[in-house]
Amino acid sequence: MPELTERQKTLLLLLIRDYIESAQPVGSKRLVEHYHINLSTATIRNEMAALTEMGYLRQPHTSAGRVPTEEGYRYFVSQMMNQAELPVSVQATISHQFYQSPADIEQWMTLAASILAHQSQGVSVVTAPHTDKAKYKHVELISTQGRQVLMVLVLVGGEVSQQILTLAEPVSQERLSQTATRLNKLLAGLAVDAIAALPARQDALDQDILTLILRDIRRTAEQVSGEIYTDGLTNVLSEPEFAESHEARRALKLFGERSALQDLVARTMPNSNVGGLQVLIGGEGGWEELRQCSMVIARYGVPGLATGALGVLGPMRMSYARTIPTVRYVAGLLSDLVNDTISGE
Amino acid sequence: MPELTERQKTLLLLLIRDYIESAQPVGSKRLVEHYHINLSTATIRNEMAALTEMGYLRQPHTSAGRVPTEEGYRYFVSQMMNQAELPVSVQATISHQFYQSPADIEQWMTLAASILAHQSQGVSVVTAPHTDKAKYKHVELISTQGRQVLMVLVLVGGEVSQQILTLAEPVSQERLSQTATRLNKLLAGLAVDAIAALPARQDALDQDILTLILRDIRRTAEQVSGEIYTDGLTNVLSEPEFAESHEARRALKLFGERSALQDLVARTMPNSNVGGLQVLIGGEGGWEELRQCSMVIARYGVPGLATGALGVLGPMRMSYARTIPTVRYVAGLLSDLVNDTISGE
DNA sequence: GAGTAGCACTCTCCAACCGAGAGTGCTAAC
DNA sequence: GTTAGCACTCTCGGTTGGAGAGTGCTACTC
Numbered sequence: 001m002p003e004l005t006e007r008q009k010t011l012l013l014l015l016i017r018d019y020i021e022s023a024q025p026v027g028s029k030r031l032v033e034h035y036h037i038n039l040s041t042a043t044i045r046n047e048m049a050a051l052t053e054m055g056y057l058r059q060p061h062t063s064a065g066r067v068p069t070e071e072g073y074r075y076f077v078s079q080m081m082n083q084a085e086l087p088v089s090v091q092a093t094i095s096h097q098f099y100q101s102p103a104d105i106e107q108w109m110t111l112a113a114s115i116l117a118h119q120s121q122g123v124s125v126v127t128a129p130h131t132d133k134a135k136y137k138h139v140e141l142i143s144t145q146g147r148q149v150l151m152v153l154v155l156v157g158g159e160v161s162q163q164i165l166t167l168a169e170p171v172s173q174e175r176l177s178q179t180a181t182r183l184n185k186l187l188a189g190l191a192v193d194a195i196a197a198l199p200a201r202q203d204a205l206d207q208d209i210l211t212l213i214l215r216d217i218r219r220t221a222e223q224v225s226g227e228i229y230t231d232g233l234t235n236v237l238s239e240p241e242f243a244e245s246h247e248a249r250r251a252l253k254l255f256g257e258r259s260a261l262q263d264l265v266a267r268t269m270p271n272s273n274v275g276g277l278q279v280l281i282g283g284e285g286g287w288e289e290l291r292q293c294s295m296v297i298a299r300y301g302v303p304g305l306a307t308g309a310l311g312v313l314g315p316m317r318m319s320y321a322r323t324i325p326t327v328r329y330v331a332g333l334l335s336d337l338v339n340d341t342i343s344g345e
Numbered sequence: 346m347p348e349l350t351e352r353q354k355t356l357l358l359l360l361i362r363d364y365i366e367s368a369q370p371v372g373s374k375r376l377v378e379h380y381h382i383n384l385s386t387a388t389i390r391n392e393m394a395a396l397t398e399m400g401y402l403r404q405p406h407t408s409a410g411r412v413p414t415e416e417g418y419r420y421f422v423s424q425m426m427n428q429a430e431l432p433v434s435v436q437a438t439i440s441h442q443f444y445q446s447p448a449d450i451e452q453w454m455t456l457a458a459s460i461l462a463h464q465s466q467g468v469s470v471v472t473a474p475h476t477d478k479a480k481y482k483h484v485e486l487i488s489t490q491g492r493q494v495l496m497v498l499v500l501v502g503g504e505v506s507q508q509i510l511t512l513a514e515p516v517s518q519e520r521l522s523q524t525a526t527r528l529n530k531l532l533a534g535l536a537v538d539a540i541a542a543l544p545a546r547q548d549a550l551d552q553d554i555l556t557l558i559l560r561d562i563r564r565t566a567e568q569v570s571g572e573i574y575t576d577g578l579t580n581v582l583s584e585p586e587f588a589e590s591h592e593a594r595r596a597l598k599l600f601g602e603r604s605a606l607q608d609l610v611a612r613t614m615p616n617s618n619v620g621g622l623q624v625l626i627g628g629e630g631g632w633e634e635l636r637q638c639s640m641v642i643a644r645y646g647v648p649g650l651a652t653g654a655l656g657v658l659g660p661m662r663m664s665y666a667r668t669i670p671t672v673r674y675v676a677g678l679l680s681d682l683v684n685d686t687i688s689g690e
Numbered sequence: 691g692a693g694t695a696g697c698a699c700t701c702t703c704c705a706a707c708c709g710a711g712a713g714t715g716c717t718a719a720c
Numbered sequence: 721g722t723t724a725g726c727a728c729t730c731t732c733g734g735t736t737g738g739a740g741a742g743t744g745c746t747a748c749t750c
Contacts, residue, residue: 027713040723045714063713063730103509140485142499148686150505152497154487160495162505164448164686177526233578234598253579341493341509372742385694390743408701408742 004054009079011047012056016068016076020317023240025065070282070316073294077279077320086325090119094326098333105129105158108337109229112310112330117232120296120323122314123255127265128226129306129338131157134217136187136195141176141209149176151209153216156189157306158341159226161216171205179205183213192217224266226308228258241292241315250289255313265297265309274299274307274335277328282316292316296323300331301338310334349399354424356392357401361413361421365662368585370410415627415661418639422624422665431670435464439671443678450474450503453682454574457655457675462577465641465668467659468600472610473571474651474683476502479562481532481540486521486554494521496554498561501534502651503686504571506561516550524550528558537562569611571653573603586637586660595634600658610642610654619644619652619680622673627661637661641668643676646683655679 004012014035018026028044031037037044048066051057056072059065068076086094094115101107109126116124135156142150147167154160183206187195195214201207233255236242242252254260268278268285277298283290290313297311310331312323349357359380363371373389376382382389393411396402401417404410413421431439439460446452454471461469480501487495492512499505528551532540540559546552578600581587587597599605613623613630622643628635635658642656655676657668 025713029713041713042715042723042725043721046722049715059714061730063711063728065713103511104507137489138487140487140497142483142485144482144499144503144686150499152485152505152507154489154495158489160497160507162449162497166448181522234600237597252582255579341489370742374742386742387694387696387744388692391693394744404743406701408699410742 008047008051011044012051012072013076013079015048015057015066016072017321019068020319023317025060025067027065030065068317073281073316073320077281077324080321080324081277081279084321084325086329091329094329095333098337103341105160105341108334109227110231112334113229113231116310116312116326116330117235119326120312120314120318121232121235122312122318122323123232123236123252124230124310124312125255125261125265125297126229126310127308128229129158129301129308129334130220130223130226131155131159131304131306132221133191133304134159134221135189135191136213136217137189139180139183139187139209139213141180143171143173143176147171151212151216153213155217155220158338159220159306161220163212163216165209165212167205167208175205179203179209182206183209187213192221225262228261228265230255230261236314239315241317251293251313254289265311268295268297274301274303275331277324277331279320279324294318294320296320296327298327298331300334302335306338308334308338353392353396356389357396357417358421358424360393360402360411361417362666364413365664368662370405370412372410375410413662418626418661418665422626422669425666425669426622426624429666429670431674436674439674440678443682448686450505450686453679454572455576457679458574458576461655461657461671461675462580464671465657465659465663466577466580467657467663467668468577468581468597469575469655469657470600470606470610470642471574471655472653473574474503474646474653474679475565475568475571476500476504476649476651477566478536478649479504479566480534480536481558481562482534484525484528484532484554484558486525488516488518488521492516496557496561498558500562500565503683504565504651506565508557508561510554510557512550512553520550524548524554527551528554532558537566570607573606573610575600575606581659584660586662596638596658599634610656613640613642619646619648620676622669622676624665624669639663639665641665641672643672645676645679647680651683653679653683 011031015026015031018031018034028041028048031044032039032041048057052059052066055069056075057066058069060067097111097115098108101111105128109128113124113126116126137156138154140152142152144150144164147170149165149167149171150162151165152160152162186198192214195210195217198210201210233252236252254264264287268280277296280295280297283293292315293313294316295311295313297309299307299309301307310327312318312327314323356376360371360376363376363379373386373393376389377384377386393402397404397411400414401420402411403414405412442456442460443453446456450473454473458469458471461471482501483499485497487497489495489509492515494510494512494516495507496510497505497507531543537559540555540562543555546555578597581597599609609632613625622641625640625642628638637660638658639661640656640658642654644652644654646652655672657663657672659668
């Protein structure tokens with residue numbers, strides 16, 4: 001890859017920035033007029049020709065302005081990656097919102113999704129913190145009516161699942177509480193395998209509940225990620241890319257289906273660590289439907305204990321300058337929150 | 346309103362059905378050819394002119410086919426209201442899905458939203474069952490780490506809320522359990538007012554938790570509806586109405602915002618009882634943004650104990666024949682499920 | 691009088707066309 | 721290395737001119 005001169009570099013970044021704002025191909029004249037450059041349009045044209053030659057820009061048709069290629073965006077992103085910071089005031093507003101809201105994972109997730117969508121004007125995705133090494137922490141059994149029992153199962157790492165069981169026969173709350181207490185002593189801190197290896201209990205009720213607990217933990221452990229939260233689908237509806245092209249419309253369909261989303265997060269994330277941040281441009285990573293889109297994603301949480309992913313999807317010309325620092329900042333915040341809440345167990 | 350002859354009636358219904366499928370203005374020729382009517386196009390034209398006169402049809406322009414007016418749709422819906430039934434096989438599939446899924450309100454809601462969206466090809470909205478007369482049922486306190494405590498609060502009616510509290514100082518699980526047991530005895534079945542009227546507890550921990558419980562119940566009671574679930578936003582993206590008109594695009598924005606949705610459900614539902622089913626055509630009820638849309642909504646649940654709403658939003662020419670019976674059937678199913686789970690308390 | 695054939699009329703849709711304008715690449719001069 | 725100038729290309733917006741669809745009306749038939 002040939003080197004870029006300093007001038008080419010500024011020109012390229014300027015042009016991409018302008019295109020991201022205007023969504024219009026950028027010509028030499030526009031560049032000179034809007035950014036009072038001390039050069040003539042002809043010189044700019046020469047440079048743009050060079051940049052086109054190198055693969056950073058392209059022309060939609062012979063006589064239109066230039067538009068960034070994927071390569072161009074990649075360069076643009078790499079340039080701002082380490083430098084972009086969220087204004088302190090925005091940071092404050094965001095963190096304020098988190099610490100104001102009730103301390104509840106579900107709320108945090110919705111809030112994160114909403115903030116990301118709002119700041120980036122794209123579609124946000126957040127997965128709840130999740131661990132593949134699920135360990136038992138606590139169970140509660142609450143009788144509701146007759147044979148119906150509400151079971152609340154808490155895992156080490158903070159995941160909570162509730163389920164209504166129907167028992168073979170009515171059981172008093174007292175007996176349920178005793179069962180819960182026994183099981184809590186017995187199972188504290190055990191992983192799936194250890195629980196499965198336990199000898200059968202004499203007490204039939206104990207054994208029934210135990211089986212259910214086991215099934216529930218297994219179910220949780222099998223999932224590749226926690227519950228998925230998303231927001232801002234409608235943000236993107238007003239973008240010209242999506243309004244026109246049938247192509248891009250399909251990308252949205254993808255986001256309507258939870259299962260596809262889960263897949264996407266699972267596929268894109270394994271090669272990334274907590275703290276890292278990835279920018280996938282133009283459907284990098286083999287997503288045909290997302291060829292016109294970009295994603296900014298990051299992992300958050302406490303490695304080995306509970307981690308989740310969060311990110312933003314938008315048109316390829318999304319505002320990286322805004323999105324990247326936001327994703328990074330929110331990921332950091334969530335990591336802290338998760339850490340405060342569940343670490344040390 | 347002048348009477349419709351039998352022939353006008355069939356013609357009108359036929360035309361509307363055709364338009365709903367094709368999304369194209371329907372002309373006299375098309376009508377004759379597709380439905381082998383024993384009349385000439387000229388006769389049809391005369392009848393269509395009459396129907397237009399009466400306000401059931403209109404012409405987008407002088408020489409296009411006819412399109413139903415709101416009035417026309419209203420007539421169409423009133424004709425099928427009592428007659429449309431879901432095929433038994435579809436009923437079976439749907440109810441199967443519900444009884445297969447884990448008995449968990451959240452799951453039911455997501456499932457209902459998904460089924461509605463899928464069957465109707467529109468956007469679905471489901472609100473969780475909710476009561477305005479919240480009564481205490483049960484609390485559990487689970488220590489997680491240090492001063493962090495997970496509180497699970499169950500209300501009569503089945504609503505469950507969980508929250509993480511931060512206490513002033515670390516408290517053992519044992520002490521937490523005792524507190525929970527005491528409070529459960531004390532508060533069982535009490536409504537907000539009764540709890541608020543209770544004398545202060547000597548035990549500081551008891552009192553703290555009590556205050557938090559009270560705040561939580563109040564918060565729940567104040568909401569006009571339970572959590573809102575929605576699905577199928579992307580279904581509607583492929584409809585021509587939404588692809589083109591900027592107008593209709595705004596309707597979708599409305600559905601992106603939870604608060605607006607909540608408002609909408611609250612505003613439209615009070616005049617409807619469980620079991621009843623409303624069809625709002627063309628934004629009836631004062632929703633400017635929904636002028637091009639229709640909604641089919643119903644209440645479900647156990648009156649006085651816990652009720653919720655569910656419905657479908659789609660273009661005015663949505664498939665009522667499919668949507669109406671589906672909404673009705675799912676509402677019935679959810680009512681049964683809610684009833685099975687929480688009644689008798 | 692209900693139904694129908696025929697016809698003139700209206701209006702949209704589509705394709706072709708054209709000119710204005712934007713932007714380019716290249717060349718020659720500074 | 722930079723710039724002025726120019727010929728060239730291509731899109732975009734507006735216009736034009738059928739072709740086709742659908743209508744309303746009239747006059748005719750049973």
